Amino acid sequence: MASFAEYIAQNEERDGVRFSWNVWPSSRLEATRMVVPIAALFTPLKERPDLPPIQYEPVLCSRATCRAVLNPLCQVDYRAKLWACNFCYQRNQFPPSYAGISEVNQPAELLPQFSTIEYVVQRGPPMPLLFLYVVDTCIEDDDLQALKESLQMSLSLLPPAALVGLITFGRMVQVHELGCEGISKSYVFRGTKDLNAKQLQEMLGLTKPAATQGRAPQTQQPLCNRFLQPVQKVDMNLTDLLGELQRDPWPVTQGKRPLRSLGVALSIAVGLLECTFPNTGARIMTFIGGPATQGPGMVVGDELKTPIRSWHDIEKDGAKFLKKATKHYESLASRAAANGHIIDIYACALDQTGLLEMKCCPNHTGSMGTLLVYSFHTPYKTTLTRLYLKLSVFFVNIFGLNSFSPQTSREVKVSGAIGPCVSLNAKGPCVSENEIGTGGTSQWKVCGFDPSTTLALYFEVVNQHNAPIPQGGRGAIQFVTQYQHSSGQRRIRVTTTARNWADAQSQIQSIAASFDQEAAAILMARLAVYRAETEEGPDVLRWLDRQLIRLVRHSTIYCPYCPLAAHLCSACFSLCSYWLFTFMFHLRRSPFLQVFNNSPDESSFYRHHFNRQDLTQALIMVQPVLYAYSFNGPPEPVLLDSSSILPDRILLMDTFFQILIYHGETVAQWRKAKYHEMPEYENFKHLLQAPVDDAQELLHTRFPMPRYIDTEHGGSQARFLLSKVNPSQTHNNMYTWGQESGAPILTDDVSLQVFMDHLKKLAVSSAA
């Protein structure tokens, strides 16, 4: 079955789906014994330039509880003009418009190559795109200037018809009215008082009876109001407005943090959109330069002497604002999510900004934009400019609101999803009782999609052992994604996919062969991260270890060489999942599960991105890629191991969040001696330049933009590299391994080898 790899790749290519198992055990019992559940990584809006949208609406199964969409797997009776739903077996009449249907004249949705198909919904007016900037003004002048310029520039990158709005905040929150002549107007709110949508509406004068405002009835232009106007119309105005933005003028006394009313600002932003554009795709783009220090949602007091909470504080229950703030942001997130609005948070600060508390905002609304920038590492301005260049790419493809719902065959039910989504609480026959992640529903809402947004969906086989599935039966899953396209159209993308059933007893080999360890690794990782978010750290690790042990044990079942499972042969170990265990080793050490050395904000940031990126990126995050550049040959990927750190190499490490160039000891000395500036050492110059060029390429394509680190042997920043590699050599064992290679890592962490040994031992020992 060498073709499995191809099959997987093809499926991913066409449908954006990767299952952990590509052949499914046909009974519930078998499925549970396999440790890794049947699950899928699904990228709903995978870019499919080759996929022309169909200009009509999908045909739905008439059964109320099913409503599946007509797809290539359905059986069609061309003569009777009937089709049988492949999920519920209901026979449905084709609608009148399908009168001309025949074997030779099939609609696109019946063609096998259109297992993924996109419909355009014609009803309703096109929806505008909305961008509401929420800008912190408690920023250093330089940064503010840079931010202003970036924002001004961003206006030109927005689609001209998009509506924009501006809210600024510092001690107060200002909602700017756009398009005013002669005078710039803004509504100002106290930064300490939360307002509900109704109050806000009244205070902004957005109440229905326009008469009270003394304006002519505004009804003719419901699509914009004083605060949100088309870019093309207010471009100049907004540019001026941004230009005049002042740093928050309220004095900040010595030893205090500026008062920053982020909580209220966000609340107002959410409220404003909520009452003006419910259920329309909108982004609230929040730019902050520090933590909220007052009002609801404050994460730290304004006394500089009390530092912002750390993991340590949180564990000791010493973060007094944590709960309240989290609650505040959670409620905002759910309001925003309910209306399909996205909250992006772009934080630029040296210290934490409260992402931990706010994480649910981006997490629940499908933001792709949580961002941590340290302004002193890369000038903020360039960073933001990059950001916008990035955004400009995405804007075209960014999709607003959507509900996303899988349909399943009777034999499988859906347990839950992990990703930037919220439950819509749609109960249905296909909902499993076992919840994994966000479960208990067959529909989720993901407010913001981008082409790489990937959800992990977990399924459960419910077929009983004694009710075998007929040979050749296939389990089908249909994903229906409705979304608002950047053009303003509403679209529905339907992906229907099916996998073969197999009897675990008789066809164990084929099931084993269909194991997609990469997908499985990520799916397990997501599960672990999800647990880490909700549970205590050590428990998660323990759980993960247990799963691993079970997996190892289970994998021996498939190993032809170890029938007795009395011991593990290295062969089967490596065959089945050597890669997987390495991955797990790194996962255990990754910031997604380890909070040591990371601030709560950083953890939130990492997890956020881990939960939404597609498989490839996720793999990099857990197990960074390491390339070696040397005079010995072309750049080559090397093991993520301390043994790879050699003096005459330049290493390029990509951890997704960081791009690090590490110059080995010798190389660093050469560089210091400025050999690369001498014409005769041009090759050295090239060598130096090569990783930089590669890094730049990565930097340009990746979003969020990674942090770029250029360091060398002994440099302080080298720690990023050292903390990632497998510490095969440490100060404890450095002499037992070959002296000539690698650099010892000063750590007490176990190395991969030790980890594996232990794992093997445990797996073999009796019960775990």
Add this chain to the structure above:
Amino acid sequence: MSQQGYVAAPPYSQAQPGMGGYQAGYGPPGATQPHYGHYGGPTQPFNAPPTASMMKSPPAGMPPTPVSSQYSQNVQQNGGHRYPAPPAASAAYGQPPQSSYNSMSPQSPPTTQQITNQMGAMSIGNYAPGPQAPVNSVAQQHHQRPAPAMGQPQMHPGPQSPPMSPQMSSTQFPPANMPMTAPPMAGSPLSPPPMAGSPMGAPPMGAPPMAGSPMGANPMGAPPMAGPPMGGMGGPFPGSPPPGVGGFQQAGPGPQGFPQQPGQFGGPMAGPQPGMPGGFPSGPSQLAGPPQKKLDPDSIPSPTQVIEDDQVRRGGQIYATNLRGQVPPLVTTQFTVQDQGNASPRFMRCTTYSLPCTADLAKQCQVPLASIIKPLARLPKNETPLYVVNHGETGPIRCNRCKAYICPFMHFTEGGRRFQCAFCNCVNEVPVFYFQHLDHMGRRVDFYERPELSLGSYEFEATLDYCKNNKPPNPPAFIFMIDVSYNNVKSGLVKMICNELKTLLEKLPKEEGSESSVIKVGFVTYNKVLHFYNVKSALAQPQMMVVSDIAEMFVPLLDGFLVNYQDSKAVIYNLLDQIPDMFANSNESETVFAPVIQAGLEALKAAECSGKLFIFQSAMPTAEAPGKLKNRDDKKLIGTDKEKTLFQPQKSVYEQLAKDCVANGCSVDLFLFPSQYVDLTTMASVPSHTGGSVYKYNNFQVETDGEHFLRDLRKDVQKPIGFDAVMRVRTSTGFRATDFFGAIHMNNTTDVEMAAVDCDKAITVEFKHDDSLGEDTGALIQCALLYTTLSGHRRLRIHNLSLNCSSQLSDLYKSCETDSLINFFAKSAYRAILNQPIKNVREILVNQTAHMLACYRKNCASPSAASQLILPDTMKVFPVYMNSLMKSSPLVGSTELPTDDRAHQRLSLLAMGVEETQLLLYPRLIPLHNMDPSSDVLPAPVRCSEERLSDSGLFLLENGHSMFLWLGQGSSPDLIQGLFNLPSLAHLQPDIAALPELDNPLSKKIRSIVSDLLEKRFNSMKLHIVRQKDKPEILFRQFLVEDKSVHGGASYMDFLCFVHREIRQLLT
């Protein structure tokens, strides 16, 4: 404290050991003794003491009297006084004129019964009810005659009198009226009374003086009155009694009576006269109370005359403040002050310049002891501005114990090393840097070089200790807060204000000598929400910031809200141009108010400066917000015990706001443009506690009221003003300041806090005895005002004043100042109506008036007939003012007067100085028809009575708040032509707002008179042009304070009679 609302305060409330009844007294202001009720304890004592005192008085108070007639007294008194001049004069005066009166009221005192009878009769007949005007009028005539002019003739006691009386009776008596059948009575009874007085052998005495001097010298002696009238008068009263005459001692010798009278006058007069070389007919002051038939109004004391006389006597002179207890000229008199150790009367005026030595005395006379302090009063150009003294880092030198500031009263000892505080007698070390040797007189050698040692008023530079938070203050700010609701926009007001501000802001007040004003300005507009404007000079265009969270107001910006006008001129111009357009289409008619003040307050707080808000509000705040008001104007309450609630603010929001404002030095000036009831009481509660003013323009129309409003605005903005002020009044031992009236706030009993105090704001301070005062040491008052100047400097302004103390009530009465008294009474009455029914307040006023006068009569005047009304010279016009006060709208329970207007007057009066109250209570009525357009002299005002008007006349009336040009029906067409360029009066449009500018002498002259007045007064006045017999004339008539009021107030004459009756009652 609250109890003190009542008017009577001073005398009674004085600490009286014996008065256990004090509280009790207050308590039971019950029905039975309404009058006394207020006085509380006093009342009861009242009866008793009086009697007691009566008995004693002769011996104690007026030892001399008994013996011989007043005459002798005169002499004594004169002698006693320091005033050198008088004696001669006094003699001259001879009480002649009055004699007549006296005659009427024989020495009734003793004969209680009879008198009472008489009284009874009288009251029935005349006084009691207002309506019986005629009767009253009768009574009155006796009172004085007008001025000097009349002098001569009449007096002659014997002979003349008889004839007179007949005349009187015949002419004036409306026979019908009185039951008394006055005439006959008059004749006979009269004569007797005199007797009474005379018994002492007065006759002889009296005669001479009378005859000789009187006539000539005293105009007063209102000729006619004199002899005869008395007769007449007496008649009526005694009317009934006559028969009983016998009882009256008077019965006897008619002639005698006369003489006495003179004597009496002489006595009382004498005192006062000393001051008045002019030979003022002091005499006149004493009036015969008895009602008479149609009396000659000229015979009762005339304020205009008094004013004129004082102007003649003391006008244009230099008044040096070097003497203790010196009585200054009247407020109406033009004079120049030279500070020689006591504060100028422009800063401080007292109700009396000679305090009674003991609390008992004070209680006995019931003359309130108070001082009206206008700490930042404007000084005329020819007077030296205050010096600023800097004592360096340690701050001004003060007494260690009582903290009094160094002043001319401090006594240096031990060669200059120590000084003894004049206030608490504590001996303090003189700091080394301040040491100076003493000269042979015991004065410091640098006496004349140091203002704080030689002057009554000066300023200290305050050190950081005197600043809020120990930081030097920032320059103050003015915030203009414009209501842009529908009404104001529609009326064009918004546009008008914006236009005006452009020029007005160029003229922000500045410190003397500084180049430009450092005051910052800020702008807010509002309706249901507030709009703040960022007008930072760096901006290309202004920024507007809307705050709609009116429940919890805050200031949305810091930088750029309060700016220097000169720096941000361009942006401000831009803004002011835009505001009217921005709201041109607004339909919003609801407004908020409390949040507006709150906003201003927060802005000042944020900027850490003090300042003033100018709020231009159109209507009652009805929008849902803190401080929302409801219409609670209920005419049914008027006249009931609940009427007071109309004057009590509605919401505590405003109280708290006022407190906060004061604490932060935020003063509020409110300009109201209502078209209906706005609950001014509540809306003005913040301004009236923060040293602000309230201006009100009913049914504002740009065309007719625009100029008027702008004048007010200009005056208001340009006024010299001090911010964030605390005033403390310290006194020497024996008495202390107990109560304060004004646009102030008090957190404790001693510190008067004012968010701002401008040059027109006065604080009235009442004093009471702690202990007895020494005649030698006198009484000292030091008023210290700590404030922030216009340029943001912290200063201490000190005013010192020394008063005499005397154990003679006569001294006190001689040193009284009617204008100050009435200021005090007005303020205390206006405050009292918050706590008690208006009826009670009015009764208290009358009672106290009566009591003060009765006390004088009993203790200072020579014995005379009870039917005689004798007024101290210094108080002779007191009744007319008092009457006017009682007729003022807050004290009149008429449903026709808008509640807002009443409240407005009530509140504005509380902050007024003496000059203003005087003018308000006795408007100037200036005849313009006879004047010579080419002359520079303003025609002399005439008395405010309808009788002074003439059909063909043209009169200008003004009281500092309103101004009327009254046109008689018979005005000559020339006049009309000249003034209005109209053929006849009939062509005149009813509501023209100003006189047309015509090029003829008459028009020019009148316009210049009007504009001079507008210039001179504290407020702008709207000129109403009224034709005789037109409807609006009713309005005008309200200001003729000597007449019966449309809304039910007695005429001057009636009031006088009434008071007299009360006095007589007290004396029995």
